Amino acid sequence: MSQNVCPGNMCAECSFRSSIFSKLNNAQLDELTASKTFNFAKKGEIIAKQGGKIKGFIFLRVGLAKLTRVNPDGREQIIGIATPNDFVGLLSIFSSKNYQYNIIAIEDCEYCCVDYDLVMNLISTNGDFAKTLLEKISQVSDLMMGTRLDLELRQLRGRVAFIICYFANEVYKSTTFNLPISRREIAELIDMRVENVVRILSEFRRDNIIKIEGTTIEIVDQEKLRWIKIHG
Amino acid sequence: MSQNVCPGNMCAECSFRSSIFSKLNNAQLDELTASKTFNFAKKGEIIAKQGGKIKGFIFLRVGLAKLTRVNPDGREQIIGIATPNDFVGLLSIFSSKNYQYNIIAIEDCEYCCVDYDLVMNLISTNGDFAKTLLEKISQVSDLMMGTRLDLELRQLRGRVAFIICYFANEVYKSTTFNLPISRREIAELIDMRVENVVRILSEFRRDNIIKIEGTTIEIVDQEKLRWIKIHG
């Protein structure tokens, strides 16, 4: 599903304007408006495919997407979750002609795709834009690396607590939220087995740390959850 | 230990010229030559400190350095090894005023330090330079992330095999080499306990996969080691 018009249609008024495109002049913004496409992806739909040719820069406007890869053994691994206003696929876009990861919608998504050559041209001709882009890339990859490093030395309970806090604090900014991914996907995201994800979630519920109602999760004991996240 | 002269003294003739600084013109190269400092760090010496103010861009010319961080629990973690011609500290330099990691020499090192403002200025004024830098950053962080992801889903034997292969193939390009880091550091690098590192190395020796003589390691059975690296 894809179409060429975005609400407002002007990149100058887009929320990305203030972050990544703040250093473009009016002419450059017009170029951007003319070249970009505005797209939809339903939950489960693939936005970009690992190994596929990079066509452009993908900016997520609405919804959530997961970044995944199939590792050499054929096991699927989720690298991270992209949230609105994220510049998705940042990590590999300058080092390869092909996507290193899959980008898959886990909620209905709206995203923009900006032509690759146009951005490259902007980098060459607008140094301040290049600088902003460098900062943003650095931020995103730094954050991702930090998250992976944090996760690596936690054990299972700590990892599950971490991911619950992540969705509550970073994504939904609420102690009650709809878990957008399955138990299997949680397992793939924090490197554990489905059975153990289930087990530990049940454990948290039994200990009155969280409530689970269908896909809804409510954090009841924030203190205890944070403690487990750090020490568990 | 630090001094201002580098062998040849001209950045135009430096090995980094061909990678990162290939797009600078002569005037810009002269600026670079004038502003950079050339430094030594003995084994064990700290080149940059986590939390410390970023003064410049660090380029490793000779030797090996480890990138480490102290995680919130106070446990030391090694993120990666920097090899000659690496642009060290890439990940955080554009997203923070402070180093996110320690950079510590694990062999005697020679490195250049290029003034932060100078590089920032070059980015603004030379789009092609900015593009090259983006590519390099993307490459390095992509590689690092890939390595961490690979490591995460291996178990201990596979991780130890991985790190031996890494030093043999990527760093020393020889099946015999002096292990530059201690057992403890290996443990910190691949997220395991010292005892298990020792145990598995002994196991590999007992199974005639490697020979260990002091700090020297020789890979005897490359086939078997690679198998363990992938399937172990």
Added chain:
DNA sequence: AATCAAATCTGATAAATATCAACATATATA
């Protein structure tokens, strides 16, 4: 409504890893 497939869940057990203790060996320091 009936049926199938996938996801969720629980318990029992096996395998992997961490911890603890003890000692040997090297390396630095007084």
Added chain:
DNA sequence: TATATATGTTGATATTTATCAGATTTGATT
């Protein structure tokens, strides 16, 4: 040289995690 201190090593044991098996629930499709 003697002494302390970190590193390396091995075995026994406890803890954590994965695996296997089976049951229940959920959701989609006919």
